[in-house]
Amino acid sequence: MKKHIKLKEVREDIPGKCLTQEEVLKTAEYTENGHVKVYGKVIGGEES
Amino acid sequence: MTDKYDVVIGLEIHVQTKTKSKMFCSCPAQYFQKEPNTQVCPMCLGLGGTPKPNKRALELCILMGLGTNCEIASEIQFDRKHYSYPDLPKGYQITQGENPLCSNGYVEVPSGAKVEIERIHPEEDVGKSTHHVEASTGKEYTLLDFNKSSVPLIEIVTKPNIRSAKDAKDYATKIRQVARYLNVSDADMEKGQMRCEPNISIQEKGKWEYKDGKILAIGDYKLNPKTEVKNIGSITAVEKAIEYEVKRMIEELEEGKELIQQTRGWNASRGVTEFQRSKEKAEDYGYAPDPDIPIIDVSKEDIERIKKELIELPTEKIKRYVKDWELTEYAANVISSSKESAEYFEKLQKKLSENMDEKDAATEASNWIMGPLYAIANKQGKDITEIGVNGEDLALLIIAFREGIFTKNKAEELLNESIEKDIDISKEIEKLKSAKESVGSLEDIAKQVIDENPQAANDYRGGKEASIGFLVGKVIQLTHGTANPAEVKITLEKELKK
Numbered sequence: 001m002k003k004h005i006k007l008k009e010v011r012e013d014i015p016g017k018c019l020t021q022e023e024v025l026k027t028a029e030y031t032e033n034g035h036v037k038v039y040g041k042v043i044g045g046e047e048s
Numbered sequence: 049m050t051d052k053y054d055v056v057i058g059l060e061i062h063v064q065t066k067t068k069s070k071m072f073c074s075c076p077a078q079y080f081q082k083e084p085n086t087q088v089c090p091m092c093l094g095l096g097g098t099p100k101p102n103k104r105a106l107e108l109c110i111l112m113g114l115g116t117n118c119e120i121a122s123e124i125q126f127d128r129k130h131y132s133y134p135d136l137p138k139g140y141q142i143t144q145g146e147n148p149l150c151s152n153g154y155v156e157v158p159s160g161a162k163v164e165i166e167r168i169h170p171e172e173d174v175g176k177s178t179h180h181v182e183a184s185t186g187k188e189y190t191l192l193d194f195n196k197s198s199v200p201l202i203e204i205v206t207k208p209n210i211r212s213a214k215d216a217k218d219y220a221t222k223i224r225q226v227a228r229y230l231n232v233s234d235a236d237m238e239k240g241q242m243r244c245e246p247n248i249s250i251q252e253k254g255k256w257e258y259k260d261g262k263i264l265a266i267g268d269y270k271l272n273p274k275t276e277v278k279n280i281g282s283i284t285a286v287e288k289a290i291e292y293e294v295k296r297m298i299e300e301l302e303e304g305k306e307l308i309q310q311t312r313g314w315n316a317s318r319g320v321t322e323f324q325r326s327k328e329k330a331e332d333y334g335y336a337p338d339p340d341i342p343i344i345d346v347s348k349e350d351i352e353r354i355k356k357e358l359i360e361l362p363t364e365k366i367k368r369y370v371k372d373w374e375l376t377e378y379a380a381n382v383i384s385s386s387k388e389s390a391e392y393f394e395k396l397q398k399k400l401s402e403n404m405d406e407k408d409a410a411t412e413a414s415n416w417i418m419g420p421l422y423a424i425a426n427k428q429g430k431d432i433t434e435i436g437v438n439g440e441d442l443a444l445l446i447i448a449f450r451e452g453i454f455t456k457n458k459a460e461e462l463l464n465e466s467i468e469k470d471i472d473i474s475k476e477i478e479k480l481k482s483a484k485e486s487v488g489s490l491e492d493i494a495k496q497v498i499d500e501n502p503q504a505a506n507d508y509r510g511g512k513e514a515s516i517g518f519l520v521g522k523v524i525q526l527t528h529g530t531a532n533p534a535e536v537k538i539t540l541e542k543e544l545k546k
Contacts (some may be wrong), residue, residue, distance in 0.1 A: 002342060002343050002347050004342060005343075006344070006510045007350045008350070010100075012101040012103055013103060014074065015075065016069070016089075018076070019087055019093075020086070021085050021086050021090055024085040024086075024088055024093065025153040034083055034085055034086075034193070035191035035193050036193075036194075038190045039189045042177075042179060042188075
């Protein structure tokens with residue numbers, strides 16, 4: 001049985017701290033202008 | 049659009065909700081013009097962590113549901129929708145599957161049609177990917193920015209009951225208005241805050257039926273497959289893309305070709321849809337309940353609390369303006385197109401009502417807003433509330449004009465001056481009032497103008513009726529724009545016949 005919580009117990013909309021760009025990119029094999037760079041043809045389709 | 053075929057359209061709209069933080073983590077939701085990969089944390093990078101839903105994002109989804117006449121579920125259950133794409137680092141999107149938060153709503157469009165909304169649910173956005181080819185090696189590559197990853201979205205899905213490109217455009221316009229009126233989203237399509245994806249098919253007339261929200265074949269008729277159109281960047285493009293697609297599908301069928309289910313992209317510069325990929329069968333996204341997020345209970349009290357944020361929406365405003373104040377449908381539609389414009393109109397109408405009948409006040413307010421005010425606003429590329437015309441000042445001008453203190457042209461001149469030179473309208477009106485009182489009778493001025501301009505007077509007497517316009521202009525000039533042109537003309541005609 002999945003846990004239930006009340007709507008009022010859900011996280012308040014308060015922004016917090018993020019990683020720095022350096023921290024984000026440090027494990028990426030390739031980068032370009034602050035982006036993660038991935039080689040290869042993209043298969044599949046965009047969704048949202 | 050055709051005698052042989054019916055057009056069947058469903059519309060899927062994504063709207064980014066106006067929150068400070070993301071859907072399932074506390075990273076800031078504002079990513080526009082931020083340095084890439086600076087608004088992210090391990091959670092929205094798909095590196096781990098427990099997703100924690102954003103209460104405000106859920107409330108805004110409920111608010112949108114209430115604003116579009118939806119039923120609100122008593123539980124929120126999140127699911128994982130699995131698919132593979134570089135901008136989705138987790139390999140799944142957290143969304144809602146079978147049990148959407150809002151369902152069975154509708155929106156009325158100006159044609160009178162009721163567009164049925166199947167569902168509205170909250171979900172997370174994906175990152176941004178751009179595809180390139182390396183000049184030196186010819187290798188294909190993708191650049192990824194995850195700032196947009198997990199920004200809160202609401203997905204609004206209609207049933208396939210839209211029957212024209214115009215209705216689809218009008219429906220998208222209504223959704224944008226509702227989102228903006230309720231402050232759910234700025235819904236700026238150019239910034240990607242609102243995205244429209246129509247699915248379109250054409251079916252032979254009389255060979256299909258719409259039942260329980262579905263398109264069903266009658267007898268042995270084989271339904272034509274639908275096309276999904278993506279990359280639509282404006283509301284106008286929704287209509288254009290659908291019109292293009294319908295024409296394309298009809299031409300293919302008439303040439304004896306078989307239509308295939310496919311996704312196409314709208315190319316705005318060429319005004320065409322372009323093939324992206326075929327969809328031979330419905331994709332299996334492997335929906336599964338998200339095990340990390342508890343079920344969220346929505347109580348009646350929660351809904352009542354959120355309902356307090358509901359305000360009168362454009363559809364109700366239009367009905368009220370037409371019924372109570374006898375505005376035309378067109379005027380009511382234009383004025384209520386934005387919350388700011390409707391508020392400006394209502395304040396002006398209220399102020400004018402202190403001096404005249406409320407219907408006259410509404411008509412005057414609407415005429416002045418849709419005439420001079422929109423002309424100025426369009427010229428400046430702004431909304432009428434941004435051009436610096438104070439509603440109180442405009443009311444004074446309208447009242448003075450109605451009292452015959454000056455002409456409409458003079459009033460418009462003053463309106464423009466008040467924007468350009470920041471003049472005090474009430475003082476200007478007082479000045480013109482005293483000027484009008486000091487210039488003497490209209491008959492005397494008419495006589496003076498006739499004496500000073502014998503050529504024009506003789507031309508008129510000789511049969512050149514148009515020359516009276518010149519004399520009218522001279523009289524108005526001498527009265528500092530305070531005389532009524534029709535009255536001046538009658539007075540001049542009388543004097544010229546003497």
